[in-house]
Amino acid sequence: MKRKIDFLIHEDDYEKLLFRFYPRRSRVHSFDDNPPTSWGGVYKVYFSYAIIRQNKWNEDDNWESEIMYDESFDECSAIDQVSTLIKQILDKKNEKELYEIHPFGDGTSYTINKWKDWDGNSHWQFMMFQSYTNKGYRFSLRETELQEFSNKIDYFLEYMLQHGQGI
Template sequence: MKKQKIDFILEEDDYPGEETRLLFRFYPRKSRCYGKCSKPPKSWDEVYEVDYVWSIFSQYKDEDEGPNWMMNAMYFECLGDENSIIGLIAEFCNILADGKEDYIWEDADGKTHITPILDHEHITFGDGVNWVIHKYRKTDYYEFSL
């Protein structure tokens, strides 16, 4: 059976009796991948567009109902991140983790460009999610606006 969802724990508080966690949930069966022609793509080279379905929410552990995780609050739900740039956002997070704040890339003509990662709106091509990443001064905390 194929997975209906894949969870990534973004933050977790394991204080006894008050366990909570923040999750990123990806729905692979609801997400779509389109080829450059009318046939489904057989490799990533043939992919024209990817539309992801995902959400970010919090849960708490309900000991009264057994050790079950219950929905606490839905922070963001995307039912179709058309031409998603979430892979690029993941790359930005790696660059930030290396202590850098600029994304350096080369266009099709070989010209080098520098894009600031922080406090800059990163716009998707399509009906997808735009992102802004903000870092709080003198901390290691980042805020993601979607």
């Protein structure tokens, strides 16, 4: 099983910001002893992911990492709804500028809102919050980056379904 699946939120010469999924620490459970074969056969999920900032601290390409947000137990995760919402936004099926998504269990809630920069370019801010730790983090993506983020979430979800377990 893969150790990590990364989505690059931001990168410049001295900093990287990653959304890192941890498949080995995540779980997809079926209703019985057999692994699920579809999302309809999934009883519960527990996902693990983090936002990691990496800073280059010298000219020798040495990077230092700092975990900015750590979700080690996203019970009944709502991250699939984030991907679905992104697709609706891109397909113009949902024209609102503010959205809230909440998990059914203990996990990460999302507030997603649209804003424009000085040049009129559209961006989407993702605010993530854990109710059980009172910790959160926010990052922004340009509208042109939304599809890639949705694709990475979907890839992670399908990968986890393929590695699902019985309960």
